[in-house]
Amino acid sequence: MNCLRWLTLGVLASSPIFAGAQSTWKPLWSFPAFSQASEPDDPIAFDGTRYLAIRLSDRTLIARDLSNGSVRWTAALPGDGHVLPRIAVDGTLVAIRRGMTLEARRLSDGALTGTIAMTGNEVDGLAIVGNRIHVGNRVLTWPEGQPTFDWSIKPEAGYNGEVSPNGRYYGRGGSYTRVDTATTRALKGRQGRFSPDSTRIYSFSFPDGTYVRGAIHAQNVANGSLLWTFVPPVGVSLSSAMPVGGDKVLALARQYDAASGTFGSALLYVLNATTGALVSTTIDPNHTAADLGLPSRIVASHPGSNQALIVTRADHTPVLRSVEVSAAGGLTVSPVLQYAGGTVDFSANRPVIHGPADPANRLSLGTMYQTDGTVAWRAWMQPRPLWNWELDTPRTGTVISRDGRLAASPTVDGFARTFSGISGSAFAQSSLTDGIVNQALPLFGGGAIVSRQRTSTTTEARLYQRVGSALKLVRTFTGAESMVPIATDSEGKRFVLADTHNETLYVYQADGTRLHYLPGNIYPTGPLGTLGGSRVVLTDTTLTTLATKVEPERGSAILTAMQWSLGSDPTPLRKVTDYHSWNEKDRTPIVADITSDARLMLSQAVFRPGNLGAPYTLIRMADGREVAHFSPTAFYSPAVDMALSQDAGKALLSLADGSHYYMQLPSIVESVEWVKKTSRYAEVKVRLMAPAPVGGTPIQWSINARYGTLPSGARIPAGKLEATFRMTLKPVSAPASAPFQASATQNDWIARTYYVTPPVPSELTLNPSRIEGGKPVALTIKLDGPAGPEGRTVRLSSSRSYVKPPATYFFPAGAETGTVTIPTTAITSDGVAILDVEGKTTLLSVLKKLTVAVTPNTATIKGGRSITMTITLNRPAPEGGLVALLKDGSTATDLPASVTIPAGSRVATFVVTSTPVTANKTVAIQASVDGKTGGARLTVTP
Numbered sequence: 048m049n050c051l052r053w054l055t056l057g058v059l060a061s062s063p064i065f066a067g068a069q070s071t072w073k074p075l076w077s078f079p080a081f082s083q084a085s086e087p088d089d090p091i092a093f094d095g096t097r098y099l100a101i102r103l104s105d106r107t108l109i110a111r112d113l114s115n116g117s118v119r120w121t122a123a124l125p126g127d128g129h130v131l132p133r134i135a136v137d138g139t140l141v142a143i144r145r146g147m148t149l150e151a152r153r154l155s156d157g158a159l160t161g162t163i164a165m166t167g168n169e170v171d172g173l174a175i176v177g178n179r180i181h182v183g184n185r186v187l188t189w190p191e192g193q194p195t196f197d198w199s200i201k202p203e204a205g206y207n208g209e210v211s212p213n214g215r216y217y218g219r220g221g222s223y224t225r226v227d228t229a230t231t232r233a234l235k236g237r238q239g240r241f242s243p244d245s246t247r248i249y250s251f252s253f254p255d256g257t258y259v260r261g262a263i264h265a266q267n268v269a270n271g272s273l274l275w276t277f278v279p280p281v282g283v284s285l286s287s288a289m290p291v292g293g294d295k296v297l298a299l300a301r302q303y304d305a306a307s308g309t310f311g312s313a314l315l316y317v318l319n320a321t322t323g324a325l326v327s328t329t330i331d332p333n334h335t336a337a338d339l340g341l342p343s344r345i346v347a348s349h350p351g352s353n354q355a356l357i358v359t360r361a362d363h364t365p366v367l368r369s370v371e372v373s374a375a376g377g378l379t380v381s382p383v384l385q386y387a388g389g390t391v392d393f394s395a396n397r398p399v400i401h402g403p404a405d406p407a408n409r410l411s412l413g414t415m416y417q418t419d420g421t422v423a424w425r426a427w428m429q430p431r432p433l434w435n436w437e438l439d440t441p442r443t444g445t446v447i448s449r450d451g452r453l454a455a456s457p458t459v460d461g462f463a464r465t466f467s468g469i470s471g472s473a474f475a476q477s478s479l480t481d482g483i484v485n486q487a488l489p490l491f492g493g494g495a496i497v498s499r500q501r502t503s504t505t506t507e508a509r510l511y512q513r514v515g516s517a518l519k520l521v522r523t524f525t526g527a528e529s530m531v532p533i534a535t536d537s538e539g540k541r542f543v544l545a546d547t548h549n550e551t552l553y554v555y556q557a558d559g560t561r562l563h564y565l566p567g568n569i570y571p572t573g574p575l576g577t578l579g580g581s582r583v584v585l586t587d588t589t590l591t592t593l594a595t596k597v598e599p600e601r602g603s604a605i606l607t608a609m610q611w612s613l614g615s616d617p618t619p620l621r622k623v624t625d626y627h628s629w630n631e632k633d634r635t636p637i638v639a640d641i642t643s644d645a646r647l648m649l650s651q652a653v654f655r656p657g658n659l660g661a662p663y664t665l666i667r668m669a670d671g672r673e674v675a676h677f678s679p680t681a682f683y684s685p686a687v688d689m690a691l692s693q694d695a696g697k698a699l700l701s702l703a704d705g706s707h708y709y710m711q712l713p714s715i716v717e718s719v720e721w722v723k724k725t726s727r728y729a730e731v732k733v734r735l736m737a738p739a740p741v742g743g744t745p746i747q748w749s750i751n752a753r754y755g756t757l758p759s760g761a762r763i764p765a766g767k768l769e770a771t772f773r774m775t776l777k778p779v780s781a782p783a784s785a786p787f788q789a790s791a792t793q794n795d796w797i798a799r800t801y802y803v804t805p806p807v808p809s810e811l812t813l814n815p816s817r818i819e820g821g822k823p824v825a826l827t828i829k830l831d832g833p834a835g836p837e838g839r840t841v842r843l844s845s846s847r848s849y850v851k852p853p854a855t856y857f858f859p860a861g862a863e864t865g866t867v868t869i870p871t872t873a874i875t876s877d878g879v880a881i882l883d884v885e886g887k888t889t890l891l892s893v894l895k896k897l898t899v900a901v902t903p904n905t906a907t908i909k910g911g912r913s914i915t916m917t918i919t920l921n922r923p924a925p926e927g928g929l930v931a932l933l934k935d936g937s938t939a940t941d942l943p944a945s946v947t948i949p950a951g952s953r954v955a956t957f958v959v960t961s962t963p964v965t966a967n968k969t970v971a972i973q974a975s976v977d978g979k980t981g982g983a984r985l986t987v988t989p
Contacts, residue, residue, distance in 0.1 A: 163192030172202035261285030275323030326376030395451030696737030726832030780835030899981030
């Protein structure tokens with residue numbers, strides 16, 4: 048059980064033990080382990096299409112294609128019961144003993160097809176012979192599991208053994224038995240392997256008793272007689288041999304100097320299986336005298352196949368390769384297929400896997416992978432130490448910048464070198480006169496900050512800049528005892544030095560200018576603190592250190608992340624402490640990593656044998672929250688190293704059994720923003736730490752539904768970092784607030800408070816917007832949401848005394864609009880009043896009284912003639928113009944019924960036509976505009 052404490056700005060807060068559901072954790076892709084010193088006992092079966100080698104690694108069953116070493120399938124076995132590492136196969140099924148349970152699994156995909164409950168104490172090996180399975184002294188029908196009274200061949204527990212192709216013989220470690228007669232004959236060597244026609248059996252021995260030179264024997268299966276023995280030449284040491292290709296035997300060996308006791312290059316022999324004659328010899332140039340690792344071994348082969356899997360060497364690293372034997376006996380050795388576990392890193396978002404280092408020169412094979420698991424490039428490198436190296440151990444190793452562009456490492460001879468993290472091509476190298484380099488970190492432009500041994504107990508830091516293909520020394524940093532470079536930022540533009548005596552840290556620019564000084568007691572201690580790379584994280588604004596320690600007296604293993612703010616005066620920002628129970632029986636302490644931007648931390652809790660709970664914990668650094676616990680479903684071995692991708696979306700694990708797993712991290716909520724738009728709704732923006740995976744990321748809500756709701760089925764689309772969702776707000780009559788939370792995984796809730804208020808005026812409409820003083824105007828008020836259960840009262844005001852709205856207006860429950868009549872008074876000059884409804888305003892134009900004049904006011908015309916008259920207003924006509932209604936009340940004149948005064952104009956003209964008259968006649972001409980009239984008198988003469 049673990050718990051976590053979070054310290055921010057000097058205040059310690061204790062959070063409860065996380066009790067949420069645990070997530071299962073499945074890999075996106077993986078390289079299951081293979082043993083460097085694997086005995087040649089992997090059962091081989093032909094599934095009708097290809098030969099498969101079946102191996103049990105930790106609690107994972109692995110099937111590899113014999114032709115190219117590729118993993119066809121894996122099956123994680125449950126953790127209950129002891130797993131007996133013995134497997135048997137036939138043409139369709141795989142048998143495996145787990146405690147008191149015998150399982151049958153499909154050979155094609157590893158799927159479980161049935162189980163058989165065992166009785167008794169048989170813990171010996173397994174063997175499938177025809178339709179029988181032999182388990183210790185018992186013989187059962189296969190795959191039904193019914194007991195029989197057949198005689199058992201008693202398969203060995205320490206060696207899988209082999210059934211001859213014709214099913215009549217069973218080969219043990221040092222003998223073979225005829226199944227139907229129980230006749231047993233001794234082998235000349237060990238680990239018998241049958242020929243395809245079941246007439247010969249081959250074995251391997253060291254007849255000289257030195258366990259150096261070795262010999263291969265072929266015997267007649269029928270009578271046990273020796274057919275031939277192959278002994279390599281003097282100066283050659285055999286390591287393993289197996290039949291291949293029907294009529295060949297493949298043997299692996301190394302050159303050996305007995306006088307000096309040293310080994311040389313590796314040899315691959317092909318022998319004639321019938322006569323034992325040497326057919327061909329191939330030298331493996333990668334296996335050199337300086338390479339003191341284990342000899343090459345054949346991991347899996349089948350006499351019916353011309354291909355085999357071998358563990359050999361490549362760039363000083365044990366690797367898995369395939370070998371193909373031609374009909375003529377020639378050999379083709381494949382490139383590297385896989386290598387056992389070492390340290391892991393990320394170059395930006397591309398995984399990097401280092402093989403285990405050669406003990407003599409610490410060289411290993413390093414591979415940069417694409418995110419789909421394909422190889423980007425390979426090169427020999429010095430892997431950085433595993434997480435559990437102590438501080439005083441020289442910290443040699445390759446460091447790749449987190450943006451993936453730069454890399455640096457010491458060379459075999461102790462130089463510092465820099466190279467491209469994208470292609471692996473070299474940039475520059477230091478000079479021998481500069482001395483031996485222990486550690487090199489890459490800097491922007493191809494330079495490096497390195498650690499150099501000054502005395503037997505002290506080191507100094509040296510700053511190099513790239514000049515062409517050379518690294519030029521520009522500055523040396525020394526401390527009271529040792530000055531050690533421990534980190535750079537993701538682009539190599541700044542670096543961190545540690546004074547180990549004063550336990551102080553310094554941040555410098557790549558040109559050597561000091562930026563920050565951080566006082567003592569924050570130096571990263573314990574295993575994790577001894578590493579460069581991500582265990583000390585430098586960002587633009589923060590510095591984070593990761594450290595572990597064990598307190599046996601308290602039974603605790605403690606992981607601590609300390610984060611400082613890098614302002615003008617660096618100050619502690621937060622401290623995250625993860626406690627785990629611990630005792631001396633624990634196999635591993637805590638293993639952890641933190642993203643290059645210090646947002647997320649992954650830790651493996653203390654891992655005990657048989658503890659298959661949830662050993663992985665994901666912690667959000669911003670609040671110190673344990674956001675997820677993981678229970679792996681594809682592996683059970685503890686991690687010895689781990690790395691997190693730059694985008695916080697992937698993890699790369701190196702396990703103790705030598706396997707590597709590339710894992711999808713769950714989507715983690717990083718931030719939640721709430722913005723109110725109207726009284727009806729608000730917008731909620733949820734941002735993840737990494738882009739959503741394929742299928743998108745569903746978002747869960749926790750909300751007080753009294754005042755608002757959020758959509759169910761919310762999802763951030765695949766590849767997106769964030770999405771915005773609409774929160775529906777409920778009507779209220781008084782302001783209120785309530786919390787809500789968003790989550791994307793088990794426990795990554797981020798809480799925010801949302802606020803609801805009564806609806807506010809969103810729109811004001813006047814009808815009309817221009818009015819003559821003394822007339823009323825209608826004001827329609829629209830709210831931005833319905834009134835609450837108790838209604839809504841709004842306040843009104845006017846900026847002018849001649850516009851007098853009521854002080855308030857009441858909206859009943861549910862209402863969104865209302866209209867109020869506002870009276871006005873007459874004025875002598877035009878004016879504008881501002882109407883205000885709780886901050887929402889509109890303008891009302893109030894006009895003085897309208898006057899209308901017709902000119903000429905008096906006129907005389909002769910009957911039958913016309914005259915043009917003009918209407919004049921005392922103010923311009925409003926938008927849309929004004930219509931003047933005309934009338935004369937006489938037959939002596941004729942005029943239009945109306946005339947329009949255009950908008951913005953004060954005048955309009957019209958024509959009056961008279962008719963002939965016999966005597967003078969006076970006509971009154973009248974024009975009416977908006978209820979106001981003006982007139983003129985027109986006299987018509989004969």
